[in-house]
Amino acid sequence: MELKEAWEKLQSGEVGLIDARETEQFLNEHIPGSLCAPYSPYSWGRSISRYLRDYPKNVLVVAGKGLGEKVRKELEENGFQVLAVIEGVEEWKRSGLPVSGVQxxxxxxxxxxxxxxxxxxxxxxxxxxxxxxxxxxxxxxxxxxxxxxxxxxxxxxxxxxxxxxxxxxxxxxxxxxxxxxxxxxxxxxxxxxxxxxxxxxxx
Structure with a gap:
């Protein structure tokens, strides 16, 4: 999925966006509307599925380097359909798409x-x-x-x-x-x- 298409779908509410990076990275820069859910090796996907029962099942994921496939696998094993995995937000920013952050x-x-x-x-x-x-x-x-x-x-x-x-x-x-x-x-x-x-x- 192209990043601009992903942004349009996120804005329309068609998909959700789960940011699995560390909390500090999320606070520094994240895609507006994304949900902060730092990855953990201990039943992360199961916990996410319980917590996000009413969240869209079609999701985009922002993951740290090397974690994309682990995050995808755990989410898909717990009922989500991962449409795209985005590694960090650098490419997102290069595409001219918005990021926000807070200190x-x-x-x-x-x-x-x-x-x-x-x-x-x-x-x-x-x-x-x-x-x-x-x-x-x-x-x-x-x-x-x-x-x-x-x-x-x-x-x-x-x-x-x-x-x-x-x-x-x-x-x-x-x-x-x-x-x-x-x-x-x-x-x-x-x-x-x-x-x-x-x-x-x-x-």
Missing amino acids: EVEPERIMENLDEWEVIDVREPYEWNYGVIPKALRIPMNDLPDALGRLDRNKKYAVVCQHGNRSLSAALFLADNGIRAVSIAGGMERWIAEDLPYEFPED
């Missing part, structure tokens, strides 16, 4: 350059009562898809949650939708522990 940034780096960032707090409303970064946009993670149209694509967003896990997922979602975003490492827990400015919401 975790230390809280003090964000604070030092806070005028360059718009902060999005993706915690639940009750969590904001523990303290929020001044002027942060408060958008619970589940509401983020509906808020995409309100975000300025010319700005950079720093996403924060309580511990740093949800913010990483949220920043990935924003990046995959063409918005520049990073995740604040350690979340509000670390922000407060490092005695960086925060306030309590009035409402």
Whole structure:
């Protein structure tokens, strides 16, 4: 399958895309809309099939060097039809197709350059009562898809949650939708522990 055809099918929802590389590689650069599922020699294909019961059975796969056939075999043994295996994302990029990525940034780096960032707090409303970064946009993670149209694509967003896990997922979602975003490492827990400015919401 040609890469441009693969991208069209991915965009239309006809196929899924499983990225079996290491998490760090995925975060650095990945194909928008792909699912991060680092390969493991221990029942990886079986675990994927359980986890992705409602996922398309026709899939594309991004694999690290030398792992393509192992990944293909395990997926096909567990009910998937692998349409193509893509080794890394270099050829994808050379074809002019999009990639996205996200970084975790230390809280003090964000604070030092806070005028360059718009902060999005993706915690639940009750969590904001523990303290929020001044002027942060408060958008619970589940509401983020509906808020995409309100975000300025010319700005950079720093996403924060309580511990740093949800913010990483949220920043990935924003990046995959063409918005520049990073995740604040350690979340509000670390922000407060490092005695960086925060306030309590009035409402």
